[in-house]
Amino acid sequence: MIxxxxxxxxxxxxxxxxxxxxxxxxxxxxxxxxxxxxxxxxGVVFKTIGPKHFEIDEVSPRFDTLDKEDTSxxxxxxxxxxxxxxxxxxxxxxxxLKTEYPNxxxxxxxxxxxxxxxxxxxxxxEAAGADMIEMNLSCPQMTSHAxxxxxxxxxxxxxxxxxxxxxxxxxxxxxxxxxNITNMVPAAQASLAGGADGIATINTVKSVANLxxxxxxxxxxxxxxxxxxxxxxxxxxxxxxxxxxxxxxxxGLEHLPISGIGGIETWEDAxxxxxxxxxxxxxxxxxxxYGYRIVEDMKNGLMHYMAEQGVDHLQDLVGxxxxxxxxxxxxxRSYKVYPKIDLDKCIGCGRCYISCFDGAHQAMEWxxxxxxxxCNQDKCVGCQLCAxxxxxxxxxxxxxxxxxxxxxxxxxxxx
Amino acid sequence: MKYMKEAxxxxxxxxxxxxxxxxxxxxDAPCSKMCPAKTDPAxxxxxxxxxxxxxxxxxxxxxxxxxxxxxxxxxxERYCELGCTRSGIDKPIDIGGIQRFVTDFEQQxxxxxxxxGKPNGxxxxxxxxxxxxxxxxxxxxxxxxxxxxxEKNAKAGGYLTYGIPEYRxxxxxxxxxxxxxxxxxxxxxxxxxxxxxxxxxxLKQNYQAxxxxxxxxxxxxxxxxxxxxxxxxxxxxxxxAKMHHGQLELPDNVLVIGGGDVAMDVxxxxxxxxxxxxxxxxxxEFNEFKASQKELLGTQAHGVTIIDGYVPTAADGKKVxxxxxxxxxxxxxxxxxxxxAVGQKANAAGLGLQxxxxxxxxxxxxxxxxxxxxxxxxxxxxxVVWSVxxxxxxATEIDQxxxxxxxD
Numbered sequence: 001m002i003x004x005x006x007x008x009x010x011x012x013x014x015x016x017x018x019x020x021x022x023x024x025x026x027x028x029x030x031x032x033x034x035x036x037x038x039x040x041x042x043g044v045v046f047k048t049i050g051p052k053h054f055e056i057d058e059v060s061p062r063f064d065t066l067d068k069e070d071t072s073x074x075x076x077x078x079x080x081x082x083x084x085x086x087x088x089x090x091x092x093x094x095x096x097l098k099t100e101y102p103n104x105x106x107x108x109x110x111x112x113x114x115x116x117x118x119x120x121x122x123x124x125x126e127a128a129g130a131d132m133i134e135m136n137l138s139c140p141q142m143t144s145h146a147x148x149x150x151x152x153x154x155x156x157x158x159x160x161x162x163x164x165x166x167x168x169x170x171x172x173x174x175x176x177x178x179x180n181i182t183n184m185v186p187a188a189q190a191s192l193a194g195g196a197d198g199i200a201t202i203n204t205v206k207s208v209a210n211l212x213x214x215x216x217x218x219x220x221x222x223x224x225x226x227x228x229x230x231x232x233x234x235x236x237x238x239x240x241x242x243x244x245x246x247x248x249x250x251x252g253l254e255h256l257p258i259s260g261i262g263g264i265e266t267w268e269d270a271x272x273x274x275x276x277x278x279x280x281x282x283x284x285x286x287x288x289x290y291g292y293r294i295v296e297d298m299k300n301g302l303m304h305y306m307a308e309q310g311v312d313h314l315q316d317l318v319g320x321x322x323x324x325x326x327x328x329x330x331x332x333r334s335y336k337v338y339p340k341i342d343l344d345k346c347i348g349c350g351r352c353y354i355s356c357f358d359g360a361h362q363a364m365e366w367x368x369x370x371x372x373x374x375c376n377q378d379k380c381v382g383c384q385l386c387a388x389x390x391x392x393x394x395x396x397x398x399x400x401x402x403x404x405x406x407x408x409x410x411x412x413x414x415x
Numbered sequence: 416m417k418y419m420k421e422a423x424x425x426x427x428x429x430x431x432x433x434x435x436x437x438x439x440x441x442x443d444a445p446c447s448k449m450c451p452a453k454t455d456p457a458x459x460x461x462x463x464x465x466x467x468x469x470x471x472x473x474x475x476x477x478x479x480x481x482x483x484x485x486x487x488x489x490x491x492e493r494y495c496e497l498g499c500t501r502s503g504i505d506k507p508i509d510i511g512g513i514q515r516f517v518t519d520f521e522q523q524x525x526x527x528x529x530x531x532g533k534p535n536g537x538x539x540x541x542x543x544x545x546x547x548x549x550x551x552x553x554x555x556x557x558x559x560x561x562x563x564x565x566e567k568n569a570k571a572g573g574y575l576t577y578g579i580p581e582y583r584x585x586x587x588x589x590x591x592x593x594x595x596x597x598x599x600x601x602x603x604x605x606x607x608x609x610x611x612x613x614x615x616x617x618l619k620q621n622y623q624a625x626x627x628x629x630x631x632x633x634x635x636x637x638x639x640x641x642x643x644x645x646x647x648x649x650x651x652x653x654x655x656a657k658m659h660h661g662q663l664e665l666p667d668n669v670l671v672i673g674g675g676d677v678a679m680d681v682x683x684x685x686x687x688x689x690x691x692x693x694x695x696x697x698x699x700e701f702n703e704f705k706a707s708q709k710e711l712l713g714t715q716a717h718g719v720t721i722i723d724g725y726v727p728t729a730a731d732g733k734k735v736x737x738x739x740x741x742x743x744x745x746x747x748x749x750x751x752x753x754x755x756a757v758g759q760k761a762n763a764a765g766l767g768l769q770x771x772x773x774x775x776x777x778x779x780x781x782x783x784x785x786x787x788x789x790x791x792x793x794x795x796x797x798x799v800v801w802s803v804x805x806x807x808x809x810a811t812e813i814d815q816x817x818x819x820x821x822x823d
Contacts, residue, residue: 069432069433069435069436069464070429070430070432070433070435070436071436347439347500347501347503347504348441348500348503349439349440349441349442349500350441350442350443351439351440351441351442353442354442366442366443368443371443371445391439391504392503392504
């Protein structure tokens with residue numbers, strides 16, 4: 001079995017692999033984190049610890065999933081807040097974990113209601129043995145508006161609380177950002193100005209996942225009512241990647257240390273986050289669905305990817321894709337790529353014909369008798385929707401052609 | 416008892432979505448083109464895929480009044496599934512299974528999809544309450560005709576009720592399909608034989624049209640077995656098993672002769688009734704078998720010994736001698752019971768109908784002024800789905816001849 005070094009340094013802390021549990025129900029106590037470490041996770045962000053005076057009182061039930069066809073958990077809605085155990089229990093768990101797993105990374109997620117809370121919590125988790133602090137500025141389902149994503153949407157508060165944490169502890173610290181804003185850059189910059197060493201993102205996306213059509217209420221139903229709360233899982237991956245790219249594209253943030261979060265289930269998902277600038281990645285939803293064991297394939301798959309890429313240090317992959325993302329106005333619009341149809345592979349379902357007519361430019365023609373598609377290049381704009389809907393991969397990129405009047409060499413285009 | 420339990424497990428809401436998600440949702444879908452009854456699987460599978468289960472049930476029911484029955488007994492591998500494009504990737508969609516899920520849902524949701532049309536003042540008599548007669552009734556009722564069905568037996572359904580074993584087609588399902596039709600307004604006159612209880616002449620007098628919806632329900636025999644006390648025909652055995660809910664006295668050693676779907680039903684029924692030794696001797700060799708592949712495999716899986724290529728040459732009480740059709744080989748089997756599944760024939764006595772090999776000698780449906788035929792005596796495949804097709808078509812033809820509501 002392949003064995004490659006997956007270790008990476010992030011904010012001065014050495015991780016034996018980049019895979020961490022994110023702050024959530026999956027890292028809620030000693031036993032859970034112990035099992036996660038034993039299964040091979042590189043780090044754990046212990047479920048967010050709040051101040052003693054803030055009481056957690058959860059609803060039941062508290063989750064919901066978005067399904068598509070036969071696939072459950074396309075997206076996941078979660079109403080659980082921060083750790084419900086007492087502050088003393090949480091600190092004792094941190095201490096025990098660090099004692100028993102000195103070489104695994106232990107990150108304490110904290111959340112205060114005011115500056116003093118943040119200072120105090122930072123002190124307490126450092127004393128308990130945490131290697132790093134993550135500031136939860138982003139939970140969208142807190143029962144207090146002085147906490148969670150309402151704070152993360154306010155750059156001034158981000159800066160103030162980051163500074164408070166830095167007063168309480170000298171540990172490396174990342175600020176966890178909410179995606180429930182149009183632009184994450186100001187909040188990230190304010191956090192850095194306040195003393196944050198890096199950014200963790202994204203937290204969950206505010207959502208209503210489903211409604212009960214008979215009772216006319218969102219799900220889950222809590223005594224006849226429901227509430228907007230955080231959405232996660234595979235469906236949010238594109239949103240997470242977008243925010244991470246925007247951060248790394250902002251002036252001055254080109255080398256921003258990032259812990260990437262959002263819908264990671266496979267090594268491929270993780271590799272995407274790494275290529276867009278994440279040094280570590282954090283996972284919850286896939287663990288809730290499948291358990292800690294998923295890290296085995298994420299690690300092994302990432303090792304094979306490194307081998308295929310000829311890379312010996314994971315760090316060498318971080319951010320490699322950032323420069324390949326351009327503003328829309330800077331893309332090369334001088335050519336188009338026609339579809340190439342392999343009729344030996346085609347099974348004659350006609351999906352390309354339907355999608356081209358109903359969703360594109362009526363370029364795909366259909367032979368009723370032979371049950372075969374044919375691309376009319378006079379109408380084809382090269383959108384390749386046909387290739388995306390083909391269930392057997394019979395349509396691939398074919399001839400490249402410059403648009404009329406445009407300069408360029410089709411063969412040189414990287415398609 | 417294994418006989419009373421439906422053999423095929425049904426889909427759940429999540430597994431039916433898995434199967435529907437396999438469907439490629441083809442343009443101009445071949446499956447729909449290959450359903451003789453135009454049940455339109457492409458349309459109802461698409462409805463399932465988009466979670467419109469009620470719409471799926473409407474598609475099935477409006478196109479096929481025997482929807483829940485076809486879902487269970489249709490040899491789909493010869494029709495819709497034969498056309499399925501998904502076979503180009505792996506294997507066809509389980510269309511029958513999805514149809515069964517949808518029609519079960521229809522029943523659970525107590526949907527009432529079929530409705531009588533505006534009465535046109537005309538009456539049609541249907542002779543026979545098998546699938547063709549029932550479908551004819553539904554289509555005529557929708558077109559505004561009053562319909563009476565004449566059934567010689569005590570229960571309606573024909574072969575559905577008296578022939579197909581319980582584990583393949585539960586009686587409850589058939590009864591429910593028939594109830595939908597009587598609820599629409601069809602009246603079934605039970606225990607009424609044409610030519611004995613009422614004549615064709617009377618029917619013609621009382622109704623604008625008479626539809627002879629006759630199947631091949633009489634067992635054929637072999638001269639070798641005339642008067643043999645150990646012999647029972649498949650038709651008789653299957654009917655007894657169904658009417659007695661499988662409570663039959665059977666010996667441990669039964670010989671079945673025949674190789675069609677009926678023989679497979681007999682052999683499997685015997686096994687599901689816990690008969691220890693079931694031997695089926697078949698005239699055809701395996702590569703020319705008449706039974707559908709699915710039925711054959713099911714029978715073999717039940718542990719029936721199938722011997723192919725032998726023809727019976729002598730019968731002496733329990734002892735039957737066979738010879739191989741091609742090689743020099745003789746086989747003697749002694750069994751405590753012998754069931755003959757060697758084919759069935761139509762009984763058209765009293766109907767004034769000439770049959771040629773159990774079929775009318777003409778294409779189409781009109782036999783004489785006022786008289787129409789449908790069911791297995793009309794030309795075409797002898798399957799339920801073809802009966803449905805013929806039922807719809809004969810009703811449409813009658814409406815064209817009689818004029819119906821066309822002047823409204």
